Amino acid sequence: MEQKTDVLQGALTLMVLKTLDVLGPLHGYGIARRIEQISGDLLAVNQGTLYPVLLKLEQEGAIASAWGASANNRRTRFHRVTREERKQLQVETQDCEQTLAIIGRFFDMKTEDLS
C-alpha cells in the first residue's frame, strides 16, 4: 500500500473542497471514492488520511458536517462546503489553475527555448 504519489496536503484539501462543491454533501467514503475515480490509479492514498484533512477544514470553517443516513440507511457524517467557502473556492480554483499553468510551462521548457 505504498503511496505512488506523495500527495501534498494542499492538493488534497483542494480536491476535497472541489469534490464537495460539485457533488454536494458527501460522507467520507464518498469523497474518497470520488477522488479515487477521478484520479484513477494515478493517485492512491491511504483513505484514512482524509479524515484529519476533513477535520482541519471543518475547524477552519470551510466545510460543515452533520449526521445523516447513508445509502443503506446507516448513520454517518455528511460534509458540505459552507456558503462563504463556496465563493472563496472560485478564487482559489482560478489561482490554482494559473499556478499550474505556469508550472506546466516550466515543465515543458526545453534548453533550446532559452537560447
Place this chain on the structure above:
Amino acid sequence: MKSLRRFLNRLFNSATRRALEERLREEIAEHIALETEENLRVGVSPVEARRRAMLKFGGVEAMKQDYRAERGLLFIENLLGDLRNARRTICRMPGLAAVIIVSLAIGIGVNTTILSWIQTILFQPLPGVSGASNFLLVEPRTETGGYPGASWPEYRALQRQVPALRDVVAFQMVPFNVGETGQTERTFGQLVSGNYFSALGLKPAIGRFIQPEEVERPGTEPVIVISYDYWQTRFRGASGAVGQKVRVNERDLIVIGVAPREFQGTTPPLKFELWAPATLAPALLGGTRDLEDRSVRAFSLIGMLRPGATREEAQAECSTAMAQLARDYPEASAGIGGEVLPFWNAPRGPQRMLISGLAILQGVMLLLLLAVCGNTANLMLARGSTRQREMAVRLALGAGRWRIVSLVLSENMLLALLGASLGAAIAVWGTTALRVAPMIGAFPILFQSRVDELTLAFAILLGAACGLIFSAAPAFHLARLDPQDGLRSSSNTPPRNRARKVLMGVEVGLAMVVLIAAALFLENFRSARQTDPRFRPEGVLLAAYDLSGRNPDEASEREFAARLLERLRSLPDVEVAAIATNVPLDLHGIPSRPFTVEGRLRTQPGQDRAISNTVTPGYFKVMAIPLLEGSDFAEMVDRVAPAQAIVNEEFVRRYLNGADAIGRRIQTRTGSFAIIGVARNSVYDAFGEPAQPAVYFSYRDLPAIQGEIHLRTRNGNETALTSEARAVLRELDPMLPLYDVRTFSQHIERNLYLRRIPARMFVVLGPLLLGLAAIGIYAVVSYAVARRTREIGVRLAFGATSGRVVLQIIRENLGVIIWGTAIGWVLALVVSVHAITKGVVNLPVFIGVPAILLSVATLACWIPARRASRIDPMAALRHE
C-alpha cells in the same frame, strides 16, 4: 482569520475531546463497512473484502494520532494529562509526598521570610516613607573610625554646604516622660529638624506637620506630632486630638498632627511615638546645650540625592565641608571627616547588625534548601527506579524521551510548587508573627517586613528551581532507560545507585557545613556571653530617674543625687548604692570625651579620647570593679576636695606609658581633675571588645540631670528592691517617675537581643538539618535494601547471620557518608580558620559535630538494615 478560528476550535476541543473521538470512531466504522460492501460486489469472500478495505484505509492508529493532533493542542493536552497523572502518582504516595512538601515548604518559607526582611531593609528601610532607599546617611567619622553622630551646628553647616543632597534632615532619639504628675509614662520620640516631614514626603493622617519656621529659634513653638498608634491608643483616633495638649517632660506641647500609620521614625526598627522640633531640646531636656555645643554630637543626618547628582559628588562636598569645619572649630571638629553612606550600610545602630546577620542567615538557609533538594532528589531517584517497568512500557508503546522527561518533571514540579505555596504561606505567617510579636526591650521595636510580589515571586522561583534540581537526576535516569532492559529485568537486577550515593554524600557534607556553622555561631555567642565582663552584673538593680523639665542647676542636681543616695543606702536590703550617668553594655554605647593629660605630649593633631562615665562614690563597689591604686571618690557632700577623676589600666598604659597616674591632672572642656585612683579594665560597649581607655568623673564634680541608680542587694534578690527604690524616689519628689527598672542581667540580655535572634534560629536549624540528613540516608538505604530483598534472602538461606547482613549494609553506605562528612568538615574548617575565627580552631565543635552526625547517620542506616535482616529467607525468595 482561518488560522485563528482553527486555533480557537482546537483550544475548545482540548477541553471537550471525547465527543470528537467518538465521532471519528463511527466514521471509520462506516467507511470500512461501505468499502467492504463495495469489495463484496466484486465477488471476493467477506473476510477478504474486509481485509482489503482495511488495507486501503491505512494505519488507523497513525491516522487517529494525526486526527488528534489536528483536533486539539497536543501540547496542552499532554500537559494536562501529565498533571492528572502527577496528581494520581502523588495521591498514591501520601507519606512520601507529605515529607517532601513539608520539608520544601519549611526551606522555602524560611528563605522567603529572610528575603522579605532583607528586602525591607534594602528597599523600604523607612516604613511609611516611599523611595526611602534613595536616602543617604551623612555620618561624621573620627580618625579612629568611630561614628559619633553630628552636632546641631554641624548639621546647619552641612545642610547648606552639601548641595548634592536635597533637604538634609537631622533627628535625635530622646526619651520622654509623657503625662500628668504622678502618672507619667516613658515613651521614645525624636527631636527633628524643621524640614523633617517635608523631606520624607509624608502626609499627615490628620492635622499638619512641623514647619521649618518652628525649628528656627530655640523654644519657638511648643508643638508635637504624634504617631498613628499613639493617636489610636491615647485619643481613640478622635479627630479632636489635634490642638490638644500633651504634657511631655513637664512641658505642655500642642498636638498639631498625626503621622501616617506605617511611619515609625527614622531609626528602624525602633518605633517612635512622638516628634518634636529639635529646638525644643533645651526645654525638654532640661537645658541641654545640644543646639550650641559643637562637641555634643547627638543628631543623625539623612538626605536624598538631588536628581542628577551622584553619591560621589555628595561625598566630595561633605568631605570639603567637614574639612572646613575642622579648620574653623578645631577643638570640636579636628580630625572628624564625613561619610555619605547608603542606608543599608549604616555604620551604627541596630540596622547594621541586622543586615549582616540576615545575609549570613540567608546563605545558610539556601544551603539548607539545597540539602532538602538533595534529599528529595534521592527519594525521587529511589522511587524512579521502582518505576523502571512503567517507564519501559511507556517507551515501548512509543513515548518519546521527552514525554518521559516531561512526565517526571511535571510530577516533581507539582510537588515543588505545592511546597512553594505552603512555603509562601509560612512566610506570610512568619512575617506577620514578627510584626505582631511584642519586642520586649529597653526600646520599642517594630519590624514592618511583609511578603509582597517580589518575595512571592522569589518563593515560586525557589520552588521551581528546587523542582528542576531534584527532578534532573531521576528524569535523566529514566529517559535513558532501554525499554528492553526495563521490561526484561525485574527487581532482582542490581540497582544503579551510584547517583543516589553521591547525592547522599553531598547532602551529608552540606549538613556538616551548616551544623558546624550553627555550632560555631552558638559557641561564639555563648562564649561572648561567658566572657568575663570584668564587673559583676549579678545582684545589681538598675533604675533611672530624670530631672529634665525641672531645669535644676548644678547645685540642686548634686543635692538631689546626694539625698537620693543617702536614702538608698539606708535601705536594709541594699549593700551598696551608686548613681552613674551611663551603664556599660548599653545598645547605644558610652560616650567618649576628649581630654589632655599632664605628662603626655601629643605628636599628632587631634585629641586623646577616652570613654567617660560620671559616677558617685560606691560605684566601683556596686560593680565589683577593684581599684588597683588610690581610693574611691570623695563623698557627695564633701566641699573641700578638689575635682577628682579615676582612670582605668588601659588609660595608664596608653596615655601615660604605664607611669604612675595618681596625682596627675586631666584637663577637659569642663575643667581640671586630679587622678586619684586607677580602676581595673572592664567591658564598656560589647563583650569581647579590646581594652578601652576610660575616665570616671565624680558625680560630685559633674552632677547630671539624669542618673542611673545602681543598687547591689544584700540577699541576692535584686528585683525585690524595686518597690523600695520607687518609694524612696516618691518621698523625694512625688512627680518624678522611676523608669527603666531592670536587673543588670536583664539590661545585658536586652542589649544582646539582636544577636540572640540568629543564635536561636541556629538552635532550631541544626537539629532540623540533622533530621533531614537522617531522612535522606534512611530513604536511600531502605530503598536499596528493599531492592535487594532477594539477595539478602539468599544470603540468609546460605547461613549468613543477620548481624553480618546488617554490618555489611551499614559498611556499604557509611563509606559515602564518611566521604561527605570529611569533605564538609574540611570545607568548614578552611572557611572558619580563614574567615571567622582567624586561625583558632574550635576543637569541641570540630570533633563533636562530626561525631553526632556520624552516629545519627549510622542509626539511619541501621534501622532499615535491621529490618531487612529480619526477613524470612523463604518469603524473600518467593518475593518475585
